[in-house]
Each structure stands twice: as C-alpha cells, then as structure tokens.
Amino acid sequence: MTVIYLDNNATTKVDPAVIDAMLPYLSEYYGNPSSMHTFGGQVGKAIRDARSHIAQLLGAEESEIIFTSCGTESNNTAIRTALAAQPDRRHIITTQVEHPCVLNVCKQLEKQGYTVTYLSVDWQGQIDLLELEAAITGNTALVTTMYANNETGVVFPIEQIGAIAKAAGATFHVDAVQVAGKLPLSMKDSTIDLLTISGHKLHAPKGIGVLYVRRGFRFRAFLLGGHQERGRRAGTENVPGIIGLGKAAEIANFELKYMHRETRLRDRLEQGLLSRIADCEINGHPTQRLPNTTNIGFKYIEGEAILFSLNQYGICASSGSACTSGSLEPSHVLRAMGLPYTILHGSIRFSLSRFTTEAEVDRVLEVMPGIVNRLRELSPFTSDSAGWLQERDMTIAGAAT
Amino acid sequence: MWDYTEKVLDLFYNPKNQGAIAADNESGIAVVFGEVGSIACGDALRLHLKIEIAQDKILDARFQTFGCTSAIASSSALTELIKGLTLDEALKITNREIADYLGGLPEAKMHCSVMGQEALEAAIYKYRGIEVEHHEEEEGALVCRCFGISEPKIRRVIIENDLTTVEQVSNYIKAGGGCGSCLAGIEDLIQAIQAEKAATSARVNAELAIAQDYRPLTTLQKINLIQQVLTEEVRPVLLADGGDVELYDVKDDVVQVILKGACGSCSSSTTTLKIAIESRLKERVLPSLVVEAV
Numbered sequence: 001m002t003v004i005y006l007d008n009n010a011t012t013k014v015d016p017a018v019i020d021a022m023l024p025y026l027s028e029y030y031g032n033p034s035s036m037h038t039f040g041g042q043v044g045k046a047i048r049d050a051r052s053h054i055a056q057l058l059g060a061e062e063s064e065i066i067f068t069s070c071g072t073e074s075n076n077t078a079i080r081t082a083l084a085a086q087p088d089r090r091h092i093i094t095t096q097v098e099h100p101c102v103l104n105v106c107k108q109l110e111k112q113g114y115t116v117t118y119l120s121v122d123w124q125g126q127i128d129l130l131e132l133e134a135a136i137t138g139n140t141a142l143v144t145t146m147y148a149n150n151e152t153g154v155v156f157p158i159e160q161i162g163a164i165a166k167a168a169g170a171t172f173h174v175d176a177v178q179v180a181g182k183l184p185l186s187m188k189d190s191t192i193d194l195l196t197i198s199g200h201k202l203h204a205p206k207g208i209g210v211l212y213v214r215r216g217f218r219f220r221a222f223l224l225g226g227h228q229e230r231g232r233r234a235g236t237e238n239v240p241g242i243i244g245l246g247k248a249a250e251i252a253n254f255e256l257k258y259m260h261r262e263t264r265l266r267d268r269l270e271q272g273l274l275s276r277i278a279d280c281e282i283n284g285h286p287t288q289r290l291p292n293t294t295n296i297g298f299k300y301i302e303g304e305a306i307l308f309s310l311n312q313y314g315i316c317a318s319s320g321s322a323c324t325s326g327s328l329e330p331s332h333v334l335r336a337m338g339l340p341y342t343i344l345h346g347s348i349r350f351s352l353s354r355f356t357t358e359a360e361v362d363r364v365l366e367v368m369p370g371i372v373n374r375l376r377e378l379s380p381f382t383s384d385s386a387g388w389l390q391e392r393d394m395t396i397a398g399a400a401t
Numbered sequence: 402m403w404d405y406t407e408k409v410l411d412l413f414y415n416p417k418n419q420g421a422i423a424a425d426n427e428s429g430i431a432v433v434f435g436e437v438g439s440i441a442c443g444d445a446l447r448l449h450l451k452i453e454i455a456q457d458k459i460l461d462a463r464f465q466t467f468g469c470t471s472a473i474a475s476s477s478a479l480t481e482l483i484k485g486l487t488l489d490e491a492l493k494i495t496n497r498e499i500a501d502y503l504g505g506l507p508e509a510k511m512h513c514s515v516m517g518q519e520a521l522e523a524a525i526y527k528y529r530g531i532e533v534e535h536h537e538e539e540e541g542a543l544v545c546r547c548f549g550i551s552e553p554k555i556r557r558v559i560i561e562n563d564l565t566t567v568e569q570v571s572n573y574i575k576a577g578g579g580c581g582s583c584l585a586g587i588e589d590l591i592q593a594i595q596a597e598k599a600a601t602s603a604r605v606n607a608e609l610a611i612a613q614d615y616r617p618l619t620t621l622q623k624i625n626l627i628q629q630v631l632t633e634e635v636r637p638v639l640l641a642d643g644g645d646v647e648l649y650d651v652k653d654d655v656v657q658v659i660l661k662g663a664c665g666s667c668s669s670s671t672t673t674l675k676i677a678i679e680s681r682l683k684e685r686v687l688p689s690l691v692v693e694a695v
C-alpha cells in the first residue's frame with residue numbers, strides 16, 4: 001500500500017537531493033573537520049557552505065549559526081544561556097502551548113527558584129499581547145515563545161512580542177522549528193536574540209538542529225568540551241547531518257516562493273472535509289496560521305480510532321486525543337484553548353509538505369466521511385444526545401479544575 | 402503507534418454486537434443498559450443487555466462506545482463473552498478475562514478492559530435496582546480528582562490485578578495520569594495493601610499453625626480467627642465493591658453474618674457469601690464452617 005503522508009509537523013521525508021548530498025560524507029569524506037590535513041579540511045569547507053545556506057534561510061550571518069543535535073537541544077541551550085546572561089533576573093515568560101522541550105525546562109527552573117509566567121491563549125490559539133505587557137517586569141530575564149504551534153499551526157505576532165521583550169531588557173528566544181522553510185525569516189531586522197530550528201522538520205534528517213545566536217549576545221555554552229562551533233557547542237560535528245541540513249536549507253530557500261501551492265492543497269482538504277462531514281470544526285486561527293497545517297475536531301468520536309481507521313488506507317496523520325499520546329490527558333495545546341472535550345478527543349491534525357499531491361488530498365476526502373460515519377454509528381454520543389453529553393462534560397471538567 | 406494484537410484490530414475494524422437493543426416489551430424479557438465514562442475522560446461505553454427474567458440470563462448484549470481502537474475492541478469482546486451467561490456468572494467476569502479474550506492489551510490500554518467490566522456491573526446493578534455510585538462516594542474518599550476516582554475503586558483494581566506500581570494503576574484506571582498530584586496517595590495505597598497482604602497471611606498462618614498443632618480450636622479462638630479473617634481479608638474486597646459484612650454470631654460450625662451495603666440488597670449475595678466469605682473461612686479457619694446470612 002502506498003503511504004499518504006500528512007504528518008509533516010511530526011517529521012518530514014528526507015528530500016532525495018539531501019540524501020545525495022549527504023552520502024559522500026557517510027562514505028568517502030569521513031574526515032574530521034578539525035583535523036590538520038586536506039582530507040579533513042575538505043569536510044570543513046563543506047560545513048562552511050552548509051552554514052551559509054542556513055544563514056541565508058534565516059536571514060542571518062554565518063557566524064550566528066550554531067549546529068546542535070536537535071531542536072530540543074537548541075531550546076534547552078537557549079533558555080539556559082539567556083538566564084546565565086542576566087543572572088540577577090529571576091523571571092521567565094513563555095506560553096501554555098509550547099513544546100514540552102520548553103515547558104519541561106521551565107517547570108524544572110521553577111523548582112530551582114525561578115518564577116515562570118505561562119501566557120494563556122484564546123479559543124483560536126492566539127496569545128494576548130496585553131497579558132504579556134502586564135506580566136513583564138524589570139526582573140524578566142527571558143521571553144521564550146514559539147513562532148508557530150506544531151499542533152494547530154497558529155502563528156504568534158513575533159515582532160510585537162519581541163518589541164515588548166526588548167523594551168523590558170529581556171532576552172527574546174523563539175522556537176521556530178515549525179516555521180523554518182514554511183515562512184520567510186529575517187533575523188537581520190528582527191528583535192529575536194535566539195532562534196531554534198530542527199532539521200527533520202524541513203526535509204533534512206533527524207538529529208541535526210540549529211541555534212541562531214544574535215551577534216553580540218553574551219552566549220554561554222551548554223555542552224563544554226572541544227572548540228567546535230568556536231567553543232559554543234562542543235562535540236565532533238554531525239557532518240552528514242550538517243551537510244544534509246545545508247542542502248535542505250538551500251532547497252527551502254528556493255521553494256519558499258511556492259508555498260501558496262501547499263496553502264491551496266491545505267484549503268482544499270480543509271474545505272472538503274468541512275463540507276462533507278457534519279459536526280466538525282477547525283481548531284486554531286483561520287488566517288494567522290502556517291500554510292501547511294489544519295487541525296480539525298470531529299465531534300462524538302475519538303482521535304486514536306480515527307487514526308487507526310486512516311491507517312488502513314495508508315494515510316498518516318496525528319491526533320491530540322489522550323489515547324494517542326498515551327498520556328491519558330488530551331493535548332495541552334487544545335486544552336489551553338479551552339475547547340470542549342468532544343473536540344479535544346476527536347481532533348485530527350493533517351500537516352502537508354511540498355511532496356503532497358492533489359490526488360492524495362482527494363483520497364483523504366474520499367475515505368474520511370466513511371470513517372467518521374462508521375465511528376459515529378459505534379458511538380453512544382450523537383448530535384441529539386448533546387444535552388446528556390454536555391452535562392457529562394461539565395461534571396468532569398469541574399472535577400478537574 | 403500502539404502494538405495491538407490481530408484480535409484487537411479485527412474487532413475494531415469488524416466489531417460484533419454494535420448498537421443498541423430496542424425495548425419492545427416482550428413478556429418475560431427485560432432490556433437494560435449500563436454506562437461508564439464520559440466524553441471528558443476520552444472514553445465511554447453504553448452496554449445494552451437483553452435479559453430473560455425467569456432464568457436471570459443474558460440473551461443478547463450490544464455496545465455503543467466512544468473511544469479508541471482498544472476501547473471499541475474491548476467492548477465488542479465483552480459482549481461476546483457474556484452472551485448466554487446468567488447474571489451471576491457475568492458478574493464474575495474480570496477485566497483480565499476481557500483482555501485475555503483479545504490476546505492481551507498494551508499496558509497503557511488496560512483501562513479499556515476495566516471500562517468493559519464496569520459497564521457490565523453498572524448494567525446488572527441497574528437491572529437489579531442497586532445504587533452503587535452513591536455508595537462509593539459515601540464510603541471512599543476521592544483520591545484522583547482529575548479522573549474522579551475514589552479509594553475503593555483503586556483498592557479493588559490493585560487487589561484484583563495484583564498491581565505493584567503507580568504506573569500500572571494509571572494504566573488500568575487512569576488515576577494518576579493527569580496532573581499527577583495524587584501519585585503519592587496511590588503509592589501509599591499500594592504499599593498499604595501490600596503490607597496488609599503480607600501481614601495477614603503471616604499472622605493467620607502463624608496462629609493457625611499454633612491452633613492446629615496443639616488442640617482443637619476453642620470457641621473463643623475460633624471466633625477470634627473468624628473475626629480476623631473477615632476484617633483483614635474479606636471486608637476490604639467487599640468494601641471495594643460498595644458492600645460490607647459484620648459477624649453476628651457463631652453457633653458450632655455455622656457462622657452468621659450480616660451483609661450490608663451493595664451486598665445486602667443484592668440478589669447475588671448468596672454467591673458473594675459462598676465464594677468470598679465461606680470459602681475464605683473454610684480455608685483459613687476450619688474446613689467444616691458454613692456461612693449463613695441473617
């Protein structure tokens with residue numbers, strides 16, 4: 001069965017051109033870029049080229065790019081270095097909808113004596129700048145927010161957040177893992193001090209990330225050791241990963257101008273589903289959203305069951321339902337948006353890529369109504385049991401708070 | 402991706418006995434449904450039973466389930482398991498039997514089988530006119546606020562499935578899987594139950610050894626032992642089900658007890674008596690004992 005891959009916010013297919021670029025560095029060119037011989041030196045040259053493509057993708061300078069092992073490492077490093085840069089400030093501002101690799105660091109910092117403000121989001125997943133303004137003080141060391149949310153695709157007003165952070169003298173870190181290669185970025189004229197990207201979300205392999213550090217920022221290394229990355233990230237370089245990410249960035253630079261294609265397909269999918277299936281809703285902001293993402297709540301049925309049904313047709317998507325995550329609680333992002341439980345548990349995210357075709361979208365449109373209908377027939381909840389359902393919903397929601 | 406057995410996937414893709422049972426007022430037949438869970442929990446099951454009143458027997462069982470793959474498969478498995486059983490037989494079905502029917506469930510999905518067992522109980526209790534939920538709320542303190550789970554329910558799942566870790570408890574009945582603030586409380590319960598188990602068997606065994614080695618039990622010893630077994634081994638299980646028992650009198654080998662709570666009004670109480678109390682007393686105290694409710 002051919003796979004229809006609509007889970008690109010989880011990870012992406014490595015572009016064949018990226019694999020071609022990497023292969024020599026897994027076979028012939030295995031030298032260490034730090035070595036004092038031409039053999040290793042060739043590798044060093046290739047890394048410089050890769051760095052330059054990435055700098056271009058971010059609208060940054062090459063010296064501002066640090067290679068890391070993943071988005072998670074970049075986020076951890078960014079938060080720690082920001083706190084070290086202004087040690088007497090003990091307050092952090094972030095949002096309730098961050099990736100766990102930010103939220104869990106913040107939770108640990110709270111135990112270590114920091115105060116953390118988790119900004120709320122409205123039912124469309126958007127933050128309120130007034131809440132940020134009210135929370136920020138001269139004690140705020142760091143404002144860290146995502147650029148766009150991985151589950152809903154909602155894009156935050158980054159430059160406005162940055163302006164508020166700068167006015168208070170706080171460092172501004174942005175998790176742009178879901179944005180690199182999807183929206184144009186320009187660090188040159190930005191308020192961003194630190195920015196995270198991850199290779200496997202833009203058709204490079206897993207295990208390579210980048211932390212952008214604005215020139216002049218008082219950076220403190222997270223991993224100590226050798227002098228790689230000019231002492232800012234020790235450890236022998238993941239050469240094939242870096243070369244792959246360089247190539248992926250080069251391609252992304254070119255492909256950015258064709259993003260409207262993905263938007264068109266996403267809208268075709270979204271509108272198609274909404275028109276064919278009753279009782280479903282888009283989760284997230286209608287316009288302030290990534291071009292490739294749609295998150296839809298199908299009422300009265302559960303997301304994991306939808307995913308397993310889609311899986312029968314080779315269709316890959318993801319869900320914010322509790323049963324999917326294995327965590328027993330539905331997605332923290334959708335919960336922060338205050339959506340009803342029937343939407344939380346029945347939410348499905350489809351995320352497209354430039355490899356997605358119209359035929360694939362149409363296949364989803366063809367099978368999805370049948371899947372939803374079958375599960376709704378199995379379900380004790382239907383639109384006419386809504387009263388009973390709401391009553392149930394409330395009881396437990398009340399108990400949970 | 403969950404590692405489901407073929408059987409789970411088969412019953413998910415081609416479920417047996419889905420839907421409701423219409424109440425068509427046939428004489429001698431009762432139709433009833435029991436439900437557990439809610440949309441908030443992420444799974445809910447409404448189990449419909451068609452009961453032959455004279456025989457106390459399940460003629461047909463159907464389900465309506467909101468939930469994941471294994472919740473749907475567990476519901477379907479349950480209906481297959483109970484068709485044709487008497488209500489007393491059906492009440493003995495445990496969540497483990499449902500899981501076994503499916504060739505096993507991933508640990509994190511065991512709560513789907515517990516849901517099946519609870520819906521069955523709810524349906525039968527409803528048919529028999531027993532209010533269980535009331536009882537649980539009165540008897541047991543709420544341990545897990547996130548999922549609304551009280552102490553008796555946690556005790557029961559720990560005892561019946563021999564659970565030893567908090568993660569297992571979360572996997573079976575979700576308690577502890579939300580904010581996590583009840584984890585310590587659950588840990589305490591596990592420890593307490595383990596301690597009880599160890600202490601009871603050690604103590605009773607020791608006393609029995611003394612009693613049996615030397616001379617026949619005196620009436621006083623016998624009553625003490627019966628009292629002890631009831632308190633330490635029988636009552637915890639009954640309490641978890643919303644019932645209770647009190648020793649009324651002992652006349653020779655006849656042990657008279659008063660059944661309370663869910664057990665008292667429940668027509669399966671004879672079964673409860675024989676199985677839970679009499680066999681336990683026979684085994685622990687004297688093989689010749691007979692239990693009688695007063």
Ligand SMILES: Cc1ncc(COP(=O)(O)O)c(C=O)c1O
Pocket residue numbers: 009010069070071072073075099101146148149150175177178198199200207209
């Ligand atoms: C918004 C966001 N931040 C960070 C990460 C973590 O990136 P990585 O998988 O490279 O550690 C992810 C990926 O899941 C993400 O979606």
Ligand code: FES
Pocket residue numbers: 544545546547548576577578579580581582583584
């Ligand atoms: S109270 Fe039990 S998980 Fe929150």
